[in-house]
Amino acid sequence: MYLKLSGAVLIILTAYLFGFNLSSAYRSRVRQLEEILMALEMYLTEINYGLTPLPQAFINIGKRIKVPTGCLFIDAARLMLQNKGLSASGCWESAVGKNTPALDLISDDLELVKRLGYIWGKSDKSGQIRQVSFIQELLRQALKEARKAQQTNDKIWKYLGLLGGMTLVIFLL
Amino acid sequence: MHNPGYIIKKQICQYLAPRVRMIIQKLPYDLITKTEEIRLRHSRPLILYWAGGESYLGVTGPVSMAKEAYIVTGEDMENTLELISSYSLYAYEEEIRQGYLTIPGGHRVGLAGRAVVENGKIKILRDITSFNFRVARQIKGAGEKVLPFLYDRRVGRIYHTLIISPPQGGKTTLLRDLARLISEGVGILGKGGQKVGIVDERSEIAGCFQGVPQLDVGLRTDVLDACPKAEGMMLMLRSLSPQVIITDEIGRDDDARAIEDAVHAGVSVIASAHGSSMDEICQRPVLGMLLENNYFERLVFLSNSRGPGTLEMIVEGERGLPLYSARSGGE
Known part of the structure; x- marks a missing residue:
């Protein structure tokens, strides 16, 4: 009896955790979008007040933002500092490519992030501010959508996991 | 001091787009050691210049015909601009407006492109179509003959x-070496060096990168980098108590006023000006006035008749007596 009960609890718990895991991708997407927005804000500060060169600005940003989002900046800066003559967009693209598996962003978000590669350092200060603000605006919309998706999907997956586990237990009993 | 070939490969190549970089890296030693300028022009052949000569560069090395040369692409231009500005155009707005950037090692990269003008002044250069990498070479000892x-x-x-x-x-090479010699106090000065102030409006004398001189200008030398000459000279006089002020390319009205002030304050001034003869200089309004009033006690004429930096003549300012002439070869 005890064996059956503990088995049932184990199944339900696993199923719940499975659902929880699926729903967590929605939460991380929100968090990562927020972090990127914060990074862009930091970038604007770096160039506006410090006139910090791009690689250094990226390192400063990357250090203050959690893994894996911060890695985008650190990896891009590393590539720039290797003196291989890569373009800024090339460095950014390979940093994005390298970190994509660790990120929970959907392809639309990634497109926006990749577009930043064609902006970094390519214009004077006012141009940078304008272009980065535009991407920020698009990212904010993506964030809004991500929050909505999180709210609806978060509960669904958790309940689905729990209910699925329970159904399985009933069948097995 | 490293030889110029080493300088180009170590210091300049990393600022060139990869394809151009490869071409330069492969150049034969004798060619690279005499190189003074590397020219990149959008959709045109890559050209190398040295005193009195030039060469087209192809993928495998120097070529004799323009059509065999490597044609610089738009991508090369864009890439090079990113590299010299360390991916940060926004941080170099002022330099780009001036038309040049200085890279570590004191080398200057001249730029040409489309100017965006606002209120009659250049706001920024866009669509850069030319780069001129000028190799900064310090010739230590260039001033030893002149200084006495x-x-x-x-x-x-x-x-x-x-x-x-x-x-x-x-001119600039001589000014730089004079700064170094005076500042360090070599033999003929008899004692320790003098305090030297360099007002380096075009970052050419000391070749500053982020304010730090990349070329040796001596131990007792203060450098005001990228500072307008007249204002810089006044600032030097007020707060840095120099014994000698060195500046280049004088010619504007306020330059003359600043030189007057320095001379009256008992500070020696060493300046340079474009020109080839006494008559030509005298006709220029500001320089003519300075010469007429005998502000300069010594005039040094250089030419490139036997290579850059050929000393032609040294003349005593007031009476125009020649103290040295290349033809007679002595005092």
Whole structure:
């Protein structure tokens, strides 16, 4: 009896955790979008007040933002500092490519992030501010959508996991 | 001091787009050691310049015909701009407006492109179509021959001096070496060096990168980098108590006023100006006035008749007596 009960609890718990895991991708997407927005804000500060060169600005940003989002900046800066003559967009693209598996962003978000590669350092200060603000605006919309998706999907997956586990237990009993 | 070939490969190549970089890396030693300028022009052949010559560069090395040369692409231009500005155009707005950037090692990269003008002044250069990598080479000892003529042994001061030469005649090289010699206090000065202030409006004399001189200008030398000459000279006089002020390319009204002030304050001035003869200099309004009033006690004429930095003549300012002439070869 005890064996059956503990088995049932184990199944339900696993199923719940499975659902929880699926729903967590929605939460991380929100968090990562927020972090990127914060990074862009930091970038604007770096160039506006410090006139910090791009690689250094990226390192400063990357250090203050959690893994894996911060890695985008650190990896891009590393590539720039290797003196291989890569373009800024090339460095950014390979940093994005390298970190994509660790990120929970959907392809639309990634497109926006990749577009930043064609902006970094390519214009004077006012141009940078304008272009980065535009991407920020698009990212904010993506964030809004991500929050909505999180709210609806978060509960669904958790309940689905729990209910699925329970159904399985009933069948097995 | 490393040889120029080493300097180009170590210091300049990393700022060139990869394809251009490869071409330069493969150049034969004798060619790269004499290189003075590397020219990148959008959709045109890659060209190397040295004193009195040029060469087209192809993928495998120097070529004789323009059509065999490597044609610089738009991507190369864009890439090079990113590299020299360390991916940060926004941080170099002022330099780009001036038309050049200085990279570590003191080398200057001249730019040309489309100017965006606002209120009659250049706001920024866009669509850069030309890069001119000018190799900064310090020729230590370039001033040793000249310095004894510029030093008044009786009172231990440097004469107010004007160095005159056509472009690429070695003015800046001479100014830099004089700064170093005076500042370090070599043999003929007899004692320790003097305090030297360099007002380096075009970052050419000291080749500053982020304010730090990349070329040796001596131990007792202060450098005001990228500072307008007249204002810089006044600032020097007010707060840095120099014994000698060195500046280049004088010619504007306020330059003359600042030189007057320095001379009256008892500070020796060494300046340079474009020109090839006394008559030509005298016709220029500001320089003519300075010469007429005998502000300069020594005039040094350079040319590139036998390579850059050929010393042609040193003349005493007031009476125009020649102290040295390349033809007679002595005092």
